[in-house]
Amino acid sequence: MKIEIQKKDLLGLLSRTQNIVEKRNTMPILVNVLLDASENQLKAYATDLEVSLTDQVPAQIKEAGKVAVSAKSLFEITKELLDGPIQLIKKENDWLEIKQGKFLSKIIGVAAEQYPVFPTYSSENFSKMNAAELKFMIDKTIYSVSNDETRYHLNGVYFEKADKDVITMVATDGHRLSLIKKEFKGLALAEKVGVIIPKKGLFEIKKLIESSIEDVYIAVEGSQFILKSGSCVLMIRLIEGKYPNYNQFIPQKFTHNIVIPRDAILSSLKRVSLLANQKSKAILLSFSQGRLEITSNNPELGDAKEELDIHYSGPDLKIGFNARYIEDVLKNIEQEEVEFELNDQLSPGVLKAHKRADYINVVMPMRI
Numbered sequence: 001m002k003i004e005i006q007k008k009d010l011l012g013l014l015s016r017t018q019n020i021v022e023k024r025n026t027m028p029i030l031v032n033v034l035l036d037a038s039e040n041q042l043k044a045y046a047t048d049l050e051v052s053l054t055d056q057v058p059a060q061i062k063e064a065g066k067v068a069v070s071a072k073s074l075f076e077i078t079k080e081l082l083d084g085p086i087q088l089i090k091k092e093n094d095w096l097e098i099k100q101g102k103f104l105s106k107i108i109g110v111a112a113e114q115y116p117v118f119p120t121y122s123s124e125n126f127s128k129m130n131a132a133e134l135k136f137m138i139d140k141t142i143y144s145v146s147n148d149e150t151r152y153h154l155n156g157v158y159f160e161k162a163d164k165d166v167i168t169m170v171a172t173d174g175h176r177l178s179l180i181k182k183e184f185k186g187l188a189l190a191e192k193v194g195v196i197i198p199k200k201g202l203f204e205i206k207k208l209i210e211s212s213i214e215d216v217y218i219a220v221e222g223s224q225f226i227l228k229s230g231s232c233v234l235m236i237r238l239i240e241g242k243y244p245n246y247n248q249f250i251p252q253k254f255t256h257n258i259v260i261p262r263d264a265i266l267s268s269l270k271r272v273s274l275l276a277n278q279k280s281k282a283i284l285l286s287f288s289q290g291r292l293e294i295t296s297n298n299p300e301l302g303d304a305k306e307e308l309d310i311h312y313s314g315p316d317l318k319i320g321f322n323a324r325y326i327e328d329v330l331k332n333i334e335q336e337e338v339e340f341e342l343n344d345q346l347s348p349g350v351l352k353a354h355k356r357a358d359y360i361n362v363v364m365p366m367r368i
Contacts, residue, residue: 001065001090003037009057014075017046020053021071033071034115038064051201055232066112069096119235126217127188131209137169140180143328145199146173153241156196161189170246176325177362201236254341258312262338266330268306272296273323275304283323288316319345320368329361
């Protein structure tokens with residue numbers, strides 16, 4: 001393998017692989033990126049066996065070939081080189097020589113044959129989705145994903161198409177649940193789709209489409225979720241298991257409906273929760289005529305309270321919550337007013353933007 005490639009192209013290609021490659025050293029070969037030079041293109045393959053990425057950039061191919069090298073080392077060297085062409089030459093011992101001007105470096109490589117078999121797909125049935133709207137849906141749910149590996153089926157976001165052209169994404173960790181629905185015209189997905197996309201895969205989708213204004217293309221094939229963005233293809237191994245029936249966790253009737261200014265309650269929560277128990281983050285919300293009092297108490301630190309004026313004329317109600325769960329929701333609501341829908345101090349509450357039903361959050365109360 002002998003190629004010449006522009007620094008900006010090589011750097012862009014390698015930067016997309018950095019978060020994919022395995023860092024835990026469970027399989028040393030996975031810290032490498034596989035480079036394949038052919039037909040005036042340099043292709044890169046990176047995988048941790050859960051999330052796999054392939055992309056390609058133009059290059060001047062003098063000799064075709066393949067080699068696997070440390071993704072981090074090659075990226076760090078490329079980053080420090082000057083703008084302009086870089087030469088990559090594979091040596092007989094699978095080392096990779098990097099040349100630019102008077103700079104010469106050799107990094108240890110591995111024969112391409114030792115690299116794991118890369119996942120493939122055959123589906124041509126891709127659905128077009130707006131990149132910004134897909135990222136929006138991920139942002140609105142990913143914070144509720146469980147980190148408890150013993151409940152592996154909750155370690156991702158449930159991606160569902162139950163109705164024509166409507167995608168629902170749901171996440172829960174057993175203490176809270178986030179749900180968002182959006183309509184996408186002309187989806188080519190099967191009539192009914194329900195799959196669990198792992199958290200790492202969702203973070204990689206977010207990074208890939210972070211600043212994209214173009215459409216992306218998605219497909220579900222077997223145990224894989226596939227996303228195409230330009231020349232880049234991301235393949236994510238889905239979590240096996242049955243997702244719980246999330247509808248049964250969403251209360252349908254409420255005795256208290258309270259509208260509160262979003263910015264006021266968010267800033268108040270941040271202040272009051274500073275003196276809450278650092279592990280439970282427990283705060284108490286006390287609703288009364290035209291008033292909300294937020295209090296926290298920590299025997300080791302002290303206590304705090306703050307009052308807010310609100311539009312409320314119902315009976316008095318006291319209910320405890322984890323402040324962090326409420327803050328996570330409020331940070332993801334753009335509207336000026338939020339709605340609390342509550343029943344009593346032992347029942348889950350619903351938090352959403354005022355007069356919006358497409359994005360809802362259910363939060364379990366705490367005994368305080």
